Amino acid sequence: MILHRIEWRLALGAACVSLSAAAGASDYPSKPIQIIVPYAPGGSTDQLARALQKPMSDALGQQVVVINKPGAGGTIGTDQVVRAEPDGYTLVFGNSGPNAIVALTRKIPYDLFKDLKPVSTVALTPMILAVPTDSPAKTVKDFIAYAKKHDGKMNFGSVGAGSLSHLTGEYFNDMAGLHMQHVPYTGGAPMLPAFIGGEIQAAFVTGLDGATMLASGKVRYLAVGTERPTDVAPGLPAIAADVPGFRSVAWFGVLAPKGTPDAIVAKLNRAVATAVANPEVNKLFRERWIEPHSSTPQELTDIIKSEVAQWKPVVQKANIQN
Numbered sequence: 294m295i296l297h298r299i300e301w302r303l304a305l306g307a308a309c310v311s312l313s314a315a316a317g318a319s320d321y322p323s324k325p326i327q328i329i330v331p332y333a334p335g336g337s338t339d340q341l342a343r344a345l346q347k348p349m350s351d352a353l354g355q356q357v358v359v360i361n362k363p364g365a366g367g368t369i370g371t372d373q374v375v376r377a378e379p380d381g382y383t384l385v386f387g388n389s390g391p392n393a394i395v396a397l398t399r400k401i402p403y404d405l406f407k408d409l410k411p412v413s414t415v416a417l418t419p420m421i422l423a424v425p426t427d428s429p430a431k432t433v434k435d436f437i438a439y440a441k442k443h444d445g446k447m448n449f450g451s452v453g454a455g456s457l458s459h460l461t462g463e464y465f466n467d468m469a470g471l472h473m474q475h476v477p478y479t480g481g482a483p484m485l486p487a488f489i490g491g492e493i494q495a496a497f498v499t500g501l502d503g504a505t506m507l508a509s510g511k512v513r514y515l516a517v518g519t520e521r522p523t524d525v526a527p528g529l530p531a532i533a534a535d536v537p538g539f540r541s542v543a544w545f546g547v548l549a550p551k552g553t554p555d556a557i558v559a560k561l562n563r564a565v566a567t568a569v570a571n572p573e574v575n576k577l578f579r580e581r582w583i584e585p586h587s588s589t590p591q592e593l594t595d596i597i598k599s600e601v602a603q604w605k606p607v608v609q610k611a612n613i614q615n
Contacts, residue, residue, distance in 0.1 A: 331370025500582020
């Protein structure tokens with residue numbers, strides 16, 4: 294009899310929690326929503342997050358506020374969201390770094406797959422092979438031949454040790470049979486004088502990070518990391534045409550703390566999709582060589598899993614630690 298009473302009380306408690314969650318979801322959102330950008334203001338992730346503020350606010354009927362919490366490669370801001378109440382009012386604007394790659398190079402305070410609940414992707418962007426305008430290489434095939442001729446004497450830059458641009462360079466080295474040396478910088482802008490001064494002979498960048506370099510006229514693009522040419526980067530061939538199987542694409546997306554009710558995640562997913570489909574957002578993204586792309590939560594989960602599988606052997610082989 295006592296056991297039956299305990300079971301009944303447990304069932305009643307679970308039912309109350311379920312009803313409470315359902316009630317919270319039905320009137321969600323009833324106050325402003327915070328999207329944490331785990332990087333400093335003005336960077337590529339910050340720009341994309343802020344582009345979504347107004348259309349998401351309009352779709353949800355509540356203000357969406359972007360807050361910057363930079364540090365430790367994006368893990369400080371991400372960990373803050375992991376520890377937040379799972380009520381849909383604190384989200385993180387994630388990307389390949391803190392949500393896939395950083396965990397491969399060092400210990401982080403959260404679990405990639407257990408502590409966050411994907412909501413939707415927002416955008417995809419290929420990594421682009423950039424070279425100085427005075428480089429003798431006009432194609433990827435030319436570049437590989439030139440690098441092999443100067444084996445071990447060429448440098449490639451990145452936006453930081455352990456970043457996707459770093460891993461992409463090491464991945465390219467391995468797949469193309471090259472031995473370029475890695476030189477890390479603190480972002481895309483500091484790489485411009487490095488190109489001009491001859492410190493580096495190549496770099497893998499996103500359209501956002503490489504915009505200043507390209508506009509300077511001192512840097513040009515050779516090819517993209519998508520499996521096939523993309524209209525996001527018109528006129529550029531795919532690296533895979535000369536390095537079969539090569540693929541390197543960055544993503545941006547929205548994630549919530551684990552335990553966030555499915556009904557709230559569904560509302561957020563619809564709001565992200567509406568915002569990404571907004572014509573002004575589309576125009577802004579494409580001007581920056583970024584493909585607007587919303588998704589289901591499962592698709593974002595699959596993207597993260599595939600990234601971990603792709604980059605783990607690269608990190609291990611190149612002994613990358615950050």
